[in-house]
Amino acid sequence: MKIKSQNLFIVNNLPVNIDINIESGINILIGENGVGKSTFFNFIKNNHESLLKQKSAAFMDQFPFTPINEVRMIDVIDFLDRGIGYFSKSTALELISVFDLSYLLKRSISLYSGGENQALKFILLLSQNVDYYFLDEPLQYIDKSRLELIKTYLSQIGADKKVVIIEHRDELLLDLNPRKIQMVVKDKEVIINGI
Amino acid sequence: MEFDIFRILVAFLSGYFLTLSGSLAQIVTNNKLASSSTLGFDGIGVVMILIAQFCISFLGFKFPIEYLSFALFLIFFAAFSLLIKNKFKIEKSIDFNQGMQKIILIGIGFNLLVGGIFSVIQFLFIAINYEFPTGIWFGNFKYFDQMNANLFTICFIIIFTLMSSMSKKLSYLSLGNDFARGLGIDVSKLVTSALLLSLFLTGLVISFFGVFSFIGLIFPHILRRISIFKYSMRNELMIGPLFAGVILSGIDFLCFNFDFYGAEIPVGMVCSVIGSFVLLFLLVQKTSSK
Numbered sequence: 001m002k003i004k005s006q007n008l009f010i011v012n013n014l015p016v017n018i019d020i021n022i023e024s025g026i027n028i029l030i031g032e033n034g035v036g037k038s039t040f041f042n043f044i045k046n047n048h049e050s051l052l053k054q055k056s057a058a059f060m061d062q063f064p065f066t067p068i069n070e071v072r073m074i075d076v077i078d079f080l081d082r083g084i085g086y087f088s089k090s091t092a093l094e095l096i097s098v099f100d101l102s103y104l105l106k107r108s109i110s111l112y113s114g115g116e117n118q119a120l121k122f123i124l125l126l127s128q129n130v131d132y133y134f135l136d137e138p139l140q141y142i143d144k145s146r147l148e149l150i151k152t153y154l155s156q157i158g159a160d161k162k163v164v165i166i167e168h169r170d171e172l173l174l175d176l177n178p179r180k181i182q183m184v185v186k187d188k189e190v191i192i193n194g195i
Numbered sequence: 196m197e198f199d200i201f202r203i204l205v206a207f208l209s210g211y212f213l214t215l216s217g218s219l220a221q222i223v224t225n226n227k228l229a230s231s232s233t234l235g236f237d238g239i240g241v242v243m244i245l246i247a248q249f250c251i252s253f254l255g256f257k258f259p260i261e262y263l264s265f266a267l268f269l270i271f272f273a274a275f276s277l278l279i280k281n282k283f284k285i286e287k288s289i290d291f292n293q294g295m296q297k298i299i300l301i302g303i304g305f306n307l308l309v310g311g312i313f314s315v316i317q318f319l320f321i322a323i324n325y326e327f328p329t330g331i332w333f334g335n336f337k338y339f340d341q342m343n344a345n346l347f348t349i350c351f352i353i354i355f356t357l358m359s360s361m362s363k364k365l366s367y368l369s370l371g372n373d374f375a376r377g378l379g380i381d382v383s384k385l386v387t388s389a390l391l392l393s394l395f396l397t398g399l400v401i402s403f404f405g406v407f408s409f410i411g412l413i414f415p416h417i418l419r420r421i422s423i424f425k426y427s428m429r430n431e432l433m434i435g436p437l438f439a440g441v442i443l444s445g446i447d448f449l450c451f452n453f454d455f456y457g458a459e460i461p462v463g464m465v466c467s468v469i470g471s472f473v474l475l476f477l478l479v480q481k482t483s484s485k
Contacts, residue, residue, distance in 0.1 A: 044375040065370050069225050070425045076370065079429070083363055084378065109370075121374075134377075157244030 001162065003051060009043045011036030011190055018192040022132070026158045026176045027165045030184035036190055037166045038062065040183065041136050045140075048132075055085060056130035059121045062137040062166075064117040070108040073101075080124065092127035097125065099149060114141035126153055139172055151176060157183055198453045201344040206336050208347040209404060210443025212396040214418070215358070217411025218431055219393040222369050224301060224387045230412035231397035235302030238309035240401030243268040245316060251279070261338070265402035272398060292434040295400050301388070334405035334463030336447055343403050350399060355433075362432040365389065369428040378416070403408055406461040407409070407443075413470040414439040416477055417419070 001022050007015040016036065031037050041059065048057045073096070081089035096102055099119055104112065112120065118141045125133060144152060155176050157163055164181070167173060178193040213231070220229040221238075231237050247264035250256040275366065363384050367375040376382045380472060418424040418435040446469075447462040454460065 038254075042373070042376065045373075046381075048379075059373070061371070061373035061377060063371060063373055065374065066222050067369055067428075068225060069369065069419050069428055069431065071369070071427055071428065075426045079366055079427075104290075137417055 001052065009039075011039045014185065014190050016040070016190040018190065020181050020192055020194050021182075022162050022164060022172040023179065024158070024162055026154060026173065027162070027164045027181055028170050028173060029164060029181045030170060030177040030181060031051060031069055031166075032185075035183050035184055035185060038136055039177060040192065041134055041166065050131075052132055055132060057134060058125050058128040058130045059131035060121050060125040060133075060135040060138055062140065063119070064114060065109050067109055071109065072106050074105045075110070076120075076124070077127075078125075084128070086129045087124075088127050088129065090130060092123055095123045095126055109143070110134065115143055115146070116159060118142055119146060122153075123125060126157065131161060131163060133157060135165045135167075137161070137166055137168070139167055139169060196448075198448060198451070199339075202336050202339050203342055204344050205339045205347055205404070206339075206444035206447040207440035208351050209334075209336070209400045209407070211314045211351065211413075212347075212400050213407055213410040214355075214414040214439035215354070215432065215436040216393040216396040217413075218323070218415045218418075218435065219365070221415055222365050222428065222432075223389045223393075224299065225369075225371070226296075226418070228412070230286045230298060232304050232408060232412060233299050233307055234393070235305035236304075236388075237401065237406055238306040239296065239407065240264075240268065240273065240398045240400070241309050241313060241399065243271065243402065245313065248320075257425040261403045268398040268402050272391075272395055275394075280388055280389070289328065295356075310317035313314070333461035334400070334407040335459070335461035335468070336404055339403070339458060347399070347403075353422075356398070357392070358432055361385070362390070362429045365432060366428040395485060399484070405463060408467045409470040410439075410443070410466055413466075413474045414442075416474060418478065422455075457460065 002020070003022065004019045006017050006019050009016050012034070012040060029040070038061075041061070041162065044051055044057070045059055048055075048081065049072070053132075077089055077092045080087045101123070103114065103116075103118055104116055104120070109117070109120070119136070122135075123136065136149065138154075151173065154163060154165075154173070158176065158185050165173065170178070172178075182191060182195050183190060183192045197284065216236070220231060220234055221227055223229075224234075244260065244264040245258050246267055247256075247258075250263060251258070258266075318368045364375070364380050366377055367380055368382065368385060372382050372386075375385070395410070395441060415435070416432055417432065424431045424435050443462065443466070446465055450460045450462045450465060
């Protein structure tokens, strides 16, 4: 799917011009720290119905869950299952078992470690059946044992869906044959285009 | 023991409004110490009462102070809502948390400022023998009437209906702004609506019955110790305030029936004292258990 626009939004007081083609498979968004990659994702979140032409999308952001109550993984899965049509509770429970996280089901999310939080976010993402998947730094805090599992699932969803990932350690995903999208500052504007 | 059904009703609804206000403030700021006090909403309510008293004492307005202060609060609320809608976005994407920390600090500072001004004005009014609403600093329901009971009931029906649709989105928001945004929720609009609702609820109660310190801060914490509220933000928003309303009306019932040398103990004072101890106990217990 092609996205082409001048002055799409502003980041760091610079206009962002975009000319990309998001194809099925793994697409990695690369760029220097602070160029606005996460801001771009947030822009897509706020405008995905128009930008993605009514296609559905799921997002995984880089920040951990910080609930103010004692909500547990099982509670989150239950209320997402009730509230979102494209979320599958059975898929979520199956993934929890595959990732060996069953012990976390009834533990308060506020007590999770960084890696457990990240794994939960990834499971919630995979449990949504959508056309586009956007992941912001999905591999942070992930240990080696789960890294290969995550790569396997990314490869599976990339087979027929469009996946866009921000990942500084993109060398970890090279074996998934990703397409690269770069975001650079050039001549007082930010350009997003495919490499 | 005596009871008045309208007094029980306004006490119940005030407890509902203040607890809901506190829960909303804590969810949208993602901060357990947020409340109508820490965000400065109490201060705004008190300022409106001071302006109303000034209008009555010096400008000759002939209105009951509670209705005049509520009218002034509504004017402020309408103007503030338009300002927020047209000029400012309360929430920005990435630096939202830092912005909220600043808002909380400003709110605390504003409340302290209003408290200081209140003390000065109280001194001046008393010195020149003008009537001053000394009772507002500890909320109480002595001056209830059927009209404000009707007003509160209408507001309750509207707000309960509103919360039926907002509570689901706020449940997602309680997990994080980015997470909620990823589910297609207009976080900016939701945060603005929730904060404005919190402000309105606080101003409504303060205008008629004075300041009830800590209720909006403490009751949500107490609710989260109970299993049906602990794991479900939706229950905390829909059922929790009803539960808190029952507690406040119960405490007020006791204050009404057990006076101190003929003087009714303000329920706001009782809530502040007991609530502070309860909060300290809960926080110490939680720290110890970790």
